Amino acid sequence: MTQAGDTTVRPGRPGAAAAGGVPVDxxxxxxxxxxxxxxxxxxxxxxxLAAVLLLVSIAQQTTHGLQTDITEGTAHAPRLLLYLATLASSFGVLAVPVAFAAERLFHKDGMRVAIxxxxxxxxxxxxxxLDDWVVPAAPGGVLDSLIWGGTRTAPAxxxxxxxxxxxxxxxxxxxPRWQIATWSMIGLTALTGLTASYASVSALAATYFLGRAIGHGVRYAVGTxxxxxxxxxxxxxxxxxxxxPVRARMLPGGAEADRHYGVAVAHAPGAAPVDATGAALPPGEWQLDVSVLDRDAQSAGLLYRMWRLARFREATPGRALRSLRRSLEQESLTAYAxxxxxxxxxxxxxxxxxxxxxxxLAFEYVPGRRLGELPPNEITDELLTDVWRQLQCLQHARLAHHRLEGEAVLVTDTGRACLVDLGGGEIAAGDLALRLDVAQLLTTLALRIxxxxxxxxxxxxxxxxxxxxVVPLLQRVALSRNTRAALRHDKDLLTRIREQIVRLEPEIEAAPVRLERFRPRTIVSIIALSFAAYIVIPQIGSIDLVRLASTAQWWWVLTALAASGVTYLAAxxxxxxxxxxxxxxxxTVLVQIAASFVKLVAPAAVGGVAINTRYLQRSGVRPGPAVASVGASQLMGMVTHILLLIVFGFVTGSTRTATKDLAPSRTIVIVLLALAVLASAALAVRRVRRVVTTRLRSMFSGVVPRLVDVLQSxxxxxxxxxxxxxxxxxxxVCLDASVRAFGGSLPWTTVVVVFLTANALGSAAPTPGGLGAVEGALTxxxxxxxxTAETATSAVLLFRLLTLWLPVLPGWAAFTYLQRKEAI
Incomplete structure (x- = not known):
């Protein structure tokens, strides 16, 4: 219970009051x-920690040499000095933290000490x-590299x-005094461990990162x-x-990390809040909009800002992480400018x-609503013109806003536009930054009206x-994160904005602008090349090249290589x-060679489709017809594949040769009938039928009209x-020549069935390039x-070497060339 007229409430709750009796809601x-x-x-x-483990695994001699140099360098130190250092470190490394904990407990900061x-x-x-279980269970390798001299001392x-x-x-x-004392004792302990040869540099580095990781991890998990x-x-x-101030309230819409308070102030002690004319303000009116910058909030979104800074070509260099003081100065300077x-x-x-x-930062309070909160019918042409005039003022003064989203424009109760959220602003901005502001505001308004x-x-x-x-800058990468998310629901909006500008200026000749230092697909290319090297090297290493060179018939190897090259022309x-x-x-042949590189990071049936579709779009084919054309080629290829498999399956099964038949015709008939029965039973289920229909429609939508166009030619x-x-x-021919290169021989009808079966399994396998499935099926x-098993294995290795692994480097070169020419 409180007495009547008492306005003081407890801090941290709605209606809290400052020490002077100011209510804060x-x-x-x-x-x-x-x-x-x-x-x-x-x-x-x-x-x-990972870097230390990687370093000691690839540079063992270097780390051991460093340890040897340290040991030899300290061998000449006085023994008494080393003894005193060891004694001081053994005592101080525990005494200093205990003393700090006692000091914190004395100041009633027990929770901090407990964490x-x-x-x-x-x-x-x-x-x-790690020392008692992991090392004895798994000695050797990296763990042994952490241990000096190979003795069984602890790596951590x-x-x-x-x-x-x-x-x-x-x-x-x-x-600072506690920090200096504590880390001095830790450093002295590490030094005495090095001189006594029971600790290595790599083990101490791993111990440091392990302790730091656990400390920060606990702080984040428990909270501060x-x-x-x-x-x-x-x-x-x-x-x-x-x-x-006479009263305050946290304004709605602001997060805890970006707080805004509406504050009513008085001009004299005890006076009621008044406006600029001296008239008393009615209840609920504020005079100040106080924005609070919290230090811990400065690191929010750091990873995204670092990625943006590294990828995006800014007009001026920025900083991913700004100090509280720098943020305060930047927003203040931008507001004044x-x-x-x-x-x-x-x-x-x-x-x-x-x-x-x-x-x-205390700003004059301006009542109104953000542009993003207004319904479209309230966004009049007069308001839009006023918004553009405010941006024009910034452009003339060479000021960049950098955040012209719906929340950055405040529409006052009188219908005028105000620019707010100036924390990311820039003075003396370059032409690129100014043009980017126009592109951002154009897209923001186009999303609304x-x-x-x-x-x-x-x-x-x-x-x-x-x-x-601005036309060349209407790219998704140039826009803010929220705007890019909104464009997912209207993917052709940027195209329509460009079309509207071109209608106003039909003879526009704007040079293209490269806004990205690198594109995501460049990273994908690097990862793909690394992944390919990781897979290729062990695969090639498992092949006995000496045996291949000595036993293979090189005429047939060259024939297989030529046939492998023909496949790109055929595709x-x-x-x-x-x-x-x-x-x-x-x-087009180069695109197929590039597809041999892409399929190492995607299933065989996906990589080729994606790169061919991209190629057609870059060649001027509209997206719909491009997808339909690739779908038509894939559909005809699938139909041809099935027909050839059935025909040659029957031929192979009914033909008697000196070698063992792949399968009798009766078995093929039974298998086909069983598959037909299973497919019919599955399609009788409505849910399965709906899924299959949806997938086929998405894969081959527009294929029939495209086939009709082709049939006319x-x-x-x-x-x-x-x-x-x-x-x-x-x-x-490539597979048959690979078999004959090692002295094997099979009827050509059998080779056809073997290839068609393995290729079908490889296309269905979710592994890149059908890895594993194709090799197993072929062998x-x-x-x-x-x-024989030896001949079959050698032939399969040669076939996959020619059709999958050797084209990797030419495929990467073709992929890079086509990217540079913007053909894919």
Missing amino acids: EPPRPDRIRRPSDAFRFAAAIIG ALLAAVIAFVVTLV HVDIAPVIAFVTAVGMAGR PNPRPPGTAVMAALERLGLR VAAAGARTPRLTAVSDVGTEAAL GPERAVATAAAVLGEQTLAG ALMLMGFVPERLPLGR PRKLCTGLGGTLLLTVAFV LALTISGL
């Missing part, structure tokens, strides 16, 4: 928070498990790992005391600035620190020439036959069907057909 503050910086440091420690002790216990247990040192975890978890920020100042502290900071440029923005009235963990009105109102203010220069003809548009033969039809048959013939089928 805000939600309860959490006692503990998980700070993103702890997660980043934990990840950095894990990466450091640090938990981290120390976890580190102690982990090092014991139990005497300092818990201390490092304790120091990390307890946090000694702002206590919330350092963000409550509203009462913010009001106290305003009072120190000479302002007299925007106001000086004549753009409408809330006036900055005060700036101040709030303790050591936060800072505030359509590209026609957005372009028309922009042209009326900025001019058609300015918009013409190109197959694609060209089902595309009514004219395609250059040379470049006998030349195209012959090219497509001829390429399909030539592709099968070339692969069969088994060739063995059943009458070849």
Whole structure:
């Protein structure tokens, strides 16, 4: 119960009051928070530990040589000095942390000490498990490399790992004397371990990163005391600035990491809040919009900003992680510069620190709603024109906003536009940054009211020439994260914006702008090449090249190599036959060679389809017909494959040769009938039928009209069907020549069935290039057909070497060339 008229309430709850009796309406503050910086440091420690393990595994002689140099260098040190250092470190490495813990307990900070002790216990247990169980169970390799001289000492040192975890978890920020004392004892302990030869440099480095990882991991898992100042502290900071807040409330829409308070202030002690004219403000009116910057929130979204900074060609270099002081200065300077440029923005009235963990910026409170909150029918042409005029003021003063989304434009109650959220602003911006602002605002408005009105109102203010220069920058990579997410629901919006600008300026000739330092597919290429090398090297290493060179008949090897090369010409003809548009033969062949590289990171049936579709789109074929053309070629290839398998299966089964039959015709008939019965039973289930229908429709939608177009051109039809048959013939010749290269021989009908069966399994297998499935099927089928296991294995290795592994480097070169020419 409180007395009537008492306005003082408890801090941290709605209606909380500052010490001076200022009511602050805000939600309860959490006692503990998980700070993103702890997660980043934990990840950095894990990466450091992995780097140490990698280093000692590939540079064992270097690490052992470093240890030898340290041991020989300290051998001449006085023994008494080493003894005193060992004694001091053994005592101090535990005494200093214990003294700090006692000091914290004396100041009633027991929870902090308890969390640090938990981290120390976890580190102690982990090092014991590693030393007593893991090393004896799995000696050798990396673990032995961590141990000096190969003796059975511990690779992780139990005497300092818990201390490092304790120091990390307890946090000694702002206590330089304690930090110096603690890390001096840890360093002295490590040094004495090196001189006594019971510790190695690599083991100490691994111990350091292990302790740091456990300390930061525990801090993030348990959380740290919330350092963000409550509203009462913010009001106290305003009072120190000479302002007299009388009440405050956290404004809706702001997250805990980006807080905004509406504050009513009085001009004299005890006076009621008044507006700029001196009239008393009605209840609920605010005069200040106080933005609070929290130190721990500065690392939020750090990974995304680092990725953006590394990938995106900014007009000026930026920083992924800014200090609290730098963020405060940047937003203050931008606010003053925007106001000086004549753009409408809330006036900055005060700036101040709030303790050591936060800072505030007090802006003039402007009642209104954000542009993103307005319904489309309230966004009038007059409002749009006003928005563009505010941007024009920034453009003339060479100021870049960088965040012109719906939340960055405040529409006042009088219908005027104000620019807010200036934390990412830039002064003296370059041309690229200014043009990017126009592109961002164009897209933001087009998402709300359509590209026609957005372009028309922009042209009326900025001019058609300015918009013409923005056309090359209308790329997804140039836009903010939220805008890119919104474009997923309207994928052709950027195209429609470009079309509207071109209609205004038909003779536009804007040079393309490369906004990315590298593209995601470049990273995919690097990963694919690394993955290919990881797989290729062991595969080639398993082949006895000396035996192949001595026993193989090189005439047949060259024949198989030539047949493998013909497959790329056949694949190109197959694609060209089902595309009514004219395609250059040379470049189409290069695309098929590049597909041999792509299929190492994608299933065989997926990689070729994706790269051919991309190639057709780059060649001027619209997306729908491009997908339909590739689908038509795939459909005809599948039908031809099935027909050939059935025909040659019957021929092979009914033909008696000196070798063992692959399968009798009766068996083939039974298998086909069984498959037909199973397929019919599965399709009788409605859910299965719906799934199959949906998949087939998505794969072959538009294929029939495309086939009709091809049927009208006998030349195209012959090219497509001829390429399909030539592709099968070339692969069969390659396989048959690989068999004959090692003295084997099979009827050509049997080789056809073996290849068609293995190729079907490889296409269905989810592994890149059909790895494993094709080799197993080919080896088994060739063995059943009458070849010895040794001959079948050698032939399969040669066949896969020519058709899968050797084309990797030429495929990568073709892929890189086509990317540089923007053909894929």
